[in-house]
Amino acid sequence: MKKAILYLAVFMLFAACEKEVRFKGEVTEPLLVLNGFAQPDSLLVIRLTASRFFLEEVDSFVTVKDAHLRLYVDGTYKEDLQSQKNGYYISSYRPKQGEVLSIEAEAPGFESVRAEALLPVVAELLKVDTSITLEGELYDLSYDWDPEVGDYIIDTIGLYTNYQVSMTLSFRDPPTPGDYYRVVVKHFYGKEYYDGYYDFIVENFYTAEMGDLLGPAETQNEYQIYADELYNGKTVDLKLSFAAHTYRDYQGELPNSTTSIQVQLQNISPSYYLYLKTFSEYSNSIDFFSEPIQVFSNVSGGIGIFGAYSSNVIELKFN
Numbered sequence: 633m634k635k636a637i638l639y640l641a642v643f644m645l646f647a648a649c650e651k652e653v654r655f656k657g658e659v660t661e662p663l664l665v666l667n668g669f670a671q672p673d674s675l676l677v678i679r680l681t682a683s684r685f686f687l688e689e690v691d692s693f694v695t696v697k698d699a700h701l702r703l704y705v706d707g708t709y710k711e712d713l714q715s716q717k718n719g720y721y722i723s724s725y726r727p728k729q730g731e732v733l734s735i736e737a738e739a740p741g742f743e744s745v746r747a748e749a750l751l752p753v754v755a756e757l758l759k760v761d762t763s764i765t766l767e768g769e770l771y772d773l774s775y776d777w778d779p780e781v782g783d784y785i786i787d788t789i790g791l792y793t794n795y796q797v798s799m800t801l802s803f804r805d806p807p808t809p810g811d812y813y814r815v816v817v818k819h820f821y822g823k824e825y826y827d828g829y830y831d832f833i834v835e836n837f838y839t840a841e842m843g844d845l846l847g848p849a850e851t852q853n854e855y856q857i858y859a860d861e862l863y864n865g866k867t868v869d870l871k872l873s874f875a876a877h878t879y880r881d882y883q884g885e886l887p888n889s890t891t892s893i894q895v896q897l898q899n900i901s902p903s904y905y906l907y908l909k910t911f912s913e914y915s916n917s918i919d920f921f922s923e924p925i926q927v928f929s930n931v932s933g934g935i936g937i938f939g940a941y942s943s944n945v946i947e948l949k950f951n
Contacts, residue, residue, distance in 0.1 A: 662682040662683045662684065662694075662742070663682070663683040663742065663743065663745075663933075663934040663935055664680060664681075664682065664683075664696065664699075664737060664739060664742045664743070664744075664745045664931075664933070664934035664935075664936075665680065665681045665682065665683050665693065665931075665934060665935050665936045666678060666679075666680055666735065666737055666745055666747055666931045666934055666935075666936040666938060667679050667681075667936045667937055667938070668735070668938055668939075669904070669938075669939045669940060669941065670727050670733050670749060670751050670938075670939070670940040670941075671727075671751075671940070671941060671942065671943075672726075672727060672728055672729045672751060672754075672942050673726045673727075673728070674726060674727075675722055675723055675724070675725075675726060676703065676713070676722065676723040676725070676726075676727060676733070677720060677721070677722050677723075678701060678713060678720070678721045678722075678735060678737075678938075679695075679718075679719050679720050679721070680695065680696040680699050680701075680719050680721065680737060680739065681693040681694060681695050681696060681719055682694045682695075682696055682742070683934075683935060695718050695719025696719055696739050696742070697715065697719060698715075698739060698740060699715070699721070699737055699738060699739035700712065700737070700738045700739070701713040701721045701735060701736070701737045702735070702736045702737075703723055703725065703733065703734070703735060704733070704734040704735075704736070705725070705727065705731050705732070705733060705734075706731055706732050707732070707734070710723075710725050711723060711724060711725055713735075727751050727940075728751070729751055729752065729753045729754060729942050730750075730751065730752075730753050731750075731751050732748060732749075732750050732751075733748065733749055733750075733751060733938075733940065734746065734747070734748045735747050735748075735938060737934075742934070743933045743934065744933055745931050745932060745933040745934035745936075746931070746932050746933060747930050747931045747932070747936070747937075747938035748930065748938070749901045749903050749904070749930070749938045749939055749940040750901050750902070750940060751901070751940040751941075751942065752811070752812075752899035752900065752901060752940065752941065752942050753806070753899065753942065754899050754942040754943065754944055755803045755804065755805060755806070755811075755813070755897065755899055755944065756803060756804045757801065757802070757803045757897065757944045758802040758803055758804060758867065759800075759801075759802040760799065760800070760801055760802070760946055761799065761800040761802075762797070762798070762799050762946075762948065763797070763798045763799075764795050764796075764797050764876075764948070765795060765796045765797075765798075766793070766794075766795055767794040767795055767796050767875070768793075768794050769791060769792065769793050769794070770791070770792040770794065771788050771790070771791055771792075772788070772789050772790035772791065772792060772879075773786055773787065773788055773789065774786070774787045774788075774789045788882060789881070789882050790879055790880060790881050790882050791879070791880045791882070792877050792878070792879055793877060793878045793879075793880075793950075794875065794876075794877045795875070795876045795877065795878075795950070796873065796874075796875055796876075797873065797874055797875070797876050797893070797948065798871070798872075798873045799871070799872055799873070799895060799946070800869050800870065800871050801869075801870045801872075801895070801897055801944075801946070802867060802868070802869050802870075803867070803868055803870070803897065803944070804866075804867050804868075805860050805863045805864060805865055805866055805867075805868060806865070807864070807865035808864075809860065809861075809864050810859075810860070810902065811859075811860040811864070811899065812857065812858065812859055812860070812899070812900045812901070812902060812904070812905035813837075813857065813858045813859075813860070813897065813898060813899060813900065814855060814856055814857045814858075814896075814898040814900050814904075814905075814908070814941070815832075815834060815837070815856040815858075815870070815872065815895075815896070815897060815898070816829065816856070816894075816895075816896040816898060817829065817832045817872075817874055817893065817894070817895050817896075818893070818894040818896070819876070819891070819892075819893055819894075820891070820892045820893075820894065821879075821891050831874065832856075832872050832873065832874035833872060833873050833874070834853075834856060834870065834871070834872045835871040835872065835873070836869070836870070836871050837858055837868070837870050837871075854912040854915075854916070855908040855909075855912055857900070857905055857908050857909060859905065870897070872895075876891075876893055876948075876950065877891075878891040878950045879891070891949075891950045892947055892948060892949045892950070893947070893948040893950070894945055894946070894947050894948075895945070895946045895947075895948070896943045896944065896945050896946075897943065897944040897946075898941045898942065898943045898944075899941060899942045899943075900939065900940070900941040901939050901940040901941065903928070903930040903937065903938065903939050903940075904937070904939030904940065904941060906928040906930075907927065907928045907929075907930075907937045907939060909928070910925060910926065910927045910928040911927050911928075913925050914926075914927050
């Protein structure tokens with residue numbers, strides 16, 4: 633309560649006293665911003681943009697089109713990436729698990745940049761136990777005004793079927809330290825319609841930072857990322873649960889096709905782990921008096937993130 637009163641007092645102080653102050657510092661030159669993520673057996677896509685000065689009143693970033701990007705695999709030159717639209721560059725090579733990928737980029741008017749990422753070897757998935765419980769059904773109703781009747785006409789246009797899903801993923805962490813994981817749950821409607829990420833709870837998977845008494849990781853870990861300090865070289869039974877639903881459209885405006893849930897156990901590169909960790913801390917920092925949080929970047933000479941991940945994918949289908 634005292635802390636809230638202090639914040640309010642500071643806010644009122646600044647709200648009551650407003651004065652325009654001219655910036656007298658040095659305006660920094662734009663840097664190359666390199667962003668991209670590698671996956672095994674997939675084409676590598678990199679995007680290049682230019683950084684902008686923090687006082688510029690613009691909402692978008694300038695894409696860099698005339699750049700030269702070189703791909704190295706395990707220290708050996710592999711190929712040049714080909715330019716696409718909107719600052720994207722794409723490889724013809726499909727990287728493999730365990731390879732160290734390096735990107736060097738040059739563009740007129742910018743300092744050259746370099747980034748490196750290890751494409752992790754996916755963890756050995758030993759067993760998957762799944763329990764799906766039907767929670768109930770809910771009709772989707774429409775209310776249309778009928779002027780002749782002078783009342784609303786109620787019509788049933790669809791049906792939601794709700795489920796509770798519990799899963800245990802048993803996997804073996806490699807004996808070498810420094811492995812990092814992310815758990816992702818995605819919802820697909822039909823073959824092509826991606827409906828977004830699902831919220832879920834991980835019941836027993838923690839990092840050393842969390843300790844043993846902080847409760848479910850869902851309340852502490854926005855991106856569900858984990859280091860293997862507590863599990864190095866061990867067999868892990870990861871338990872998670874989430875609610876799911878299907879929808880049947882009675883009017884035929886949406887395809888009545890299979891709903892599927894994808895559960896991904898990702899092995900992520902150290903750079904990807906540090907990026908998500910610091911970005912979460914930055915996004916959730918609200919203390920006026922806290923130290924500024926620097927989002928992790930592994931792009932030398934510029935800024936951005938070059939990460940990599942490999943995935944175990946478990947798909948659940950609901951008809």
